[in-house]
Amino acid sequence: MLEDTIIAISTPLGYGGLGIVRLSGKKSLAIAKKLFKSKKNKAQIPPRHPILGNLYHFEQKEFFEEAYLTYIPSPHTYTREDMVEISCHGSPVILEEVVRLGIKAGARHARPGEFTLRAYQRGRIDILQAEAINDIIQAPSYRQVKISFSQLGGSLSQKIASLRNQIINLLSQIEASIEFPEEGLRISAKQISKTMEKAIHSLKKLVESYNLGKTLSEGLTLAITGRKNVGKSTLFNSLLQKERAIVTPYPGTTRDYLCDKLNINSSIFTLIDMAGFGSPLHPAEKEGMKRGKILASQADGVLLLLDSSQGESSEDFKLIRKFKNKKTILLFNKIDIPQKMSKKNIKSRAESLPALGISALKGTNLGKLKEMIHEFFVPSQKQGEEIILHLRQKLLLEAMLDCLIDGQRLLKEGHPEEIYAEEIRKTIPLIGQLTGEIRMDDIIEEIFSKFCVGK
Ligand SMILES: Nc1nc2c(ncn2[C@@H]2O[C@H](COP(=O)(O)OP(=O)(O)OP(=O)(O)O)[C@@H](O)[C@H]2O)c(=O)[nH]1
Ligand SMILES: [Mg+2]
Incomplete structure (x- = not known):
């Protein structure tokens, strides 16, 4: 599937000043060249530079619209693949014809959110960032735009990554003290408990932030x-x-x-x-x-x-x-x-x-x-506090929190390291699901189905 070159109208369908068709995949430029003839230099299409030309109808053998074409070679593109953007008048007839011709020339129509899905599949963004992209598009308020923009930049992903590091460090310390109990690597139960407390506190704050997030997103x-x-x-x-x-x-x-x-x-x-x-x-x-x-x-x-x-x-x-x-x-x-x-x-x-x-x-x-x-x-927001906007995120964070609270309880009850370490370890796959590092096909499908075609 990743081998296909995909095409879609990226602007809302309707009459408008401008409309954009996007292509992504190896054959993007070759397909675009069949549809577009530059006005100046027929052979050259320089990368990252919009060039003016005419759209060519290769079935009717005639030109039918003026357009700008921008070719952006991989890997520094939205999808990390070769991409082409064709910008012309916002006419549904023209835009649909460009897509139809693009498909005739070898592209496949993109599914909702497929451009962003590719960005995720190719590792440019994680699932939290993909969610942020759709949140920006669908944001009902400027306040949510700001939160989502920061999450697209990775603010939430970084927070989760640091939490993950904290937990992994903790686990490796516990494991070291299980394996080499006499070599001075043993960390005290008090120290473990303190680190866990810190992680629990961060998680609690994130889970609670959904109370505000919900008022800003779904309401x-x-x-x-x-x-x-x-x-x-x-x-x-x-x-x-x-x-x-x-x-x-x-x-x-x-x-x-x-x-x-x-x-x-x-x-x-x-x-x-x-x-x-x-x-x-x-x-x-x-x-x-x-x-x-x-x-x-x-x-x-x-x-x-x-x-x-x-x-x-x-x-x-x-x-x-x-x-x-x-x-x-x-x-x-x-x-x-x-x-x-x-x-x-x-x-x-x-x-x-x-x-x-x-x-x-x-x-x-x-x-x-x-x-x-x-x-x-509406709960108040403290400066710089991360706000989660999705129930999916909240539920996973809550599940992680439960594991840590259970681990903390077992530790306090004096159970051996193996027992409470097991609870802490359960958080790792949950983090993987949260960021999309662990692929859950049904969840990925659900997330991307909410996107528009062309994004
Ligand atoms: N003076 C005055 N009349 C009001 C006020 N609010 C509503 N009314 C009147 O009260 C009557 C009922 O209003 P509605 O808004 O239909 O009341 P409701 O609670 O929706 O009624 P149901 O749908 O029948 O349960 C109408 O004649 C309104 O004009 C108010 O603040 N002051
Ligand atoms: Mg009424």
């Missing part, structure tokens, strides 16, 4: 819940600043749930508006409540809305009890009209929950609410 889900008619859909619309959900004065308006994204200071939240709780008057309402219950329990956080223009009800208390152990912000809505609810009474039953009075209708305190959401749900 957190926030369920807006409460009794019927308290203003959930109004709040949903006001936060999104669009008339997304239907609002009426009649209880039981929302039945199917709605989701939409809200960006607060680069952190992404998926807001969910759902059916309100109360006695259902229709089977669809009943089903909506059932689903709402599940959605709210699965969400990362809850905005629990109360209608403070009404007296507190047993249903409100029931909901407070229900979400007490979840990350919940309590909202007293409708503060623009006369108030009947005793906020003191409510707060006494929900002491630990942050609370705020708002008017979803008039927009009162919604800026404050956004600040509150950010502060409550």
Whole structure:
């Protein structure tokens, strides 16, 4: 497969000022030469230098477009193979014709992410860097771009490499003391424990960084819940600043749930508006409540809305009890009209929950609410701290952490070196999976399938 020369459109398909077709592989230049004739010197295509020419249709025997061609010989290319970039007008017809002719001339259409896959297979980047490339392309915020750019440069890979060295050093010291117990190579259990503690600390910090990473990449889900008619859909619309959900004065308006994204200071939240709780008057309402219950329990956080223009009800208390152990912000809505609810009474039953009075209708305190959401749900980042953005990475780091914690426990319980060294050793293949040094075909396939064609 690596022997094939691949071709694909690298720019988004559509009409645009420019469009780029890329080739990678041994035959890139030979194929490109069949499609492209330089205006100046017909024979010479100097490397790393865009040259102007015309695209030649070798079936119709005619020129059909002006283009720039850049030939970049291996190994200093994106894929480490010979590459050619053909840049012309961003016309889907032209770009697709260039690809079709390229395939006729001997190339194969690239699969999603195949250029980057080759960069990985040829050892130019590891899997963490490949993930960073796609993260840069798909970044929903500039803040994530900065994190991913640093990881593309190897910041996370280096951190993992240093962790790996730490663990390997530790293992070799333990092994030396097992083999030559009398030769003064023995390191003390205290020393081993200290080194392990350091590794555990670094791992813990990385695992925890996913709490922030998740808010920046896929985002957190926030369920807006409460009794019927308290203003959930109004709040949903006001936060999104669009008339997304239907609002009426009649209880039981929302039945199917709605989701939409809200960006607060680069952190992404998926807001969910759902059916309100109360006695259902229709089977669809009943089903909506059932689903709402599940959605709210699965969400990362809850905005629990109360209608403070009404007296507190047993249903409100029931909901407070229900979400007490979840990350919940309590909202007293409708503060623009006369108030009947005793906020003191409510707060006494929900002491630990942050609370705020708002008017979803008039927009009162919604800026404050956004600040509150950010502060409550998004962990702060310390300068220079590495942030992981992928669940895959978090799960592997967590598995490593478990091994080290087990090793530490066995050491403290006084088990022999062989026993706890075994636990520490289990982290090595996990690191290999994390960086892609150990190839796991299904995981590699999953990672690259998320890429666009042409990257
Ligand atoms: N005065 C006032 N009225 C509000 C406010 N928020 C919502 N309302 C009104 O309350 C009624 C119900 O609003 P919705 O947003 O549909 O309430 P909901 O919680 O989504 O209702 P269901 O979908 O039926 O559960 C509408 O008439 C809104 O205009 C507010 O802050 N102040
Ligand atoms: Mg509603």
